[in-house]
Amino acid sequence: MRREFKKKSRVLLIDDNYEHLAGIRELLNLEGTFDVVGIATNITMGINLVKKYQPDVVLLDMNMPERDGLQGIIEINKLELGTKILALSGYDDADLIFRAMKIGAKGYVLKTMASAQLIYAIEEVLNGKIYLPNALTSRFFEYFQKSFQEENSRQENARDEENLLNELTQREEEVLELLTQGITYKGVANKLFISETTVKTHVNNIFQKLQVNDRTQAVLYAINNGFLTKRIKIAV
Amino acid sequence: MRREFKKKSRVLLIDDNYEHLAGIRELLNLEGTFDVVGIATNITMGINLVKKYQPDVVLLDMNMPERDGLQGIIEINKLELGTKILALSGYDDADLIFRAMKIGAKGYVLKTMASAQLIYAIEEVLNGKIYLPNALTSRFFEYFQKSFQEENSRQENARDEENLLNELTQREEEVLELLTQGITYKGVANKLFISETTVKTHVNNIFQKLQVNDRTQAVLYAINNGFLTKRIKIAV
DNA sequence: TGTGATATAGACCATTTGGTCTATTAAATA
């Protein structure tokens, strides 16, 4: 009995276009180093096959009706089988590329790409690398930087002199920290070993400095202006 | 008098290592298509030269004492002169690469890279593209995905059945929305054209459903669990 | 030495908040 020396990589295909699906299967079979263990025309079916066959890599079409590809990535990753996901799409939609990579796709290729490049992409991903064609990398970064612009300016504000949080004394910061946890005056007093009245005094000073009227607004101001940056941060 | 047909690109160098600085200047001068309009050995000096000469591109060393390179990127971009910044570093530190790209560097190259590649990187950046060597792109994405993992699982929770926010009725959501703005019962009542008592009833129901005891906790729960995702979101 | 900032705390009071219970109406659904 003959034994193969190089183990074939197990591939699963998910794409609602059956033509395309068959085409890729053909391509990968011809290549010889891949073993297409299953094909699915929708996410639900795909997930089931992933559970059943535990493929090394999944080629996942992004543009599918009902449950979209992004959801598919999330659910496959949730299975924690170490399955690598290569996203497949007809369009170089920056938002889609960004989100796919963000939620853990190992690569993103266009359907219009040459077969050889698709094979290369799969191999890279199988080797534990990220694969993005140069054109898509550019699109990705454009979007990436654009989407962080807001946060950047917000973080600058957080460092700004205008940031009223900087007016707070150390003790006031401690009190605010506890306020943001929804603790009562009594609770804060106990935690800081001071009287409830003192807490109230601090809180009143905090309100004046932050120019707000109640704890909810103070907490919101804190969150929106860089307080608690270690725990919480505003993003895109 | 001879006139040049192709306008040279104006380059500014910022690096605290003078040897290295001189080397790059030499390289770029030899190349002939660049005009090194200035060199600086620290950020402050660099910023001033940027203001003065308004170069097309700045090669900025990341690893400098005192004010570091990241701060330099921020400040140069704040000038809004359209200056492209190419970050330069001795190390392929993933966190540094990520942060540099995040705050708007157009590229990141290692000092160990071949001269030809540096030139190529500068040209790409000048052409409005992002340039990251493949090796650094991989490092970037590793870090990118890792740093979004937390957010991802949090966002999954946000969609989860366990998310208590899903228990809320439409009206309760409206009330909660207003609560998160720090509005009093009276205020909410006016906005929704219902009585204060009704607001209180809704709020009580919200507290029970979210298993909290006061508005601050309710607001925090809301923020941390995907409510207001359009306006605010929790990140790394 | 004295001035200012910080942390502490009491008194007093009005307002707001939160808890509980009951009740009516409309709409959806079994």
Next chain:
DNA sequence: TATTTAATAGACCAAATGGTCTATATCACA
């Protein structure tokens, strides 16, 4: 049709919150 859910609202009460004013002790710094 009967039942459930959602939205509305009143009554009553205790607890928490917020506002204002006053006062003391420390510490740093001019």
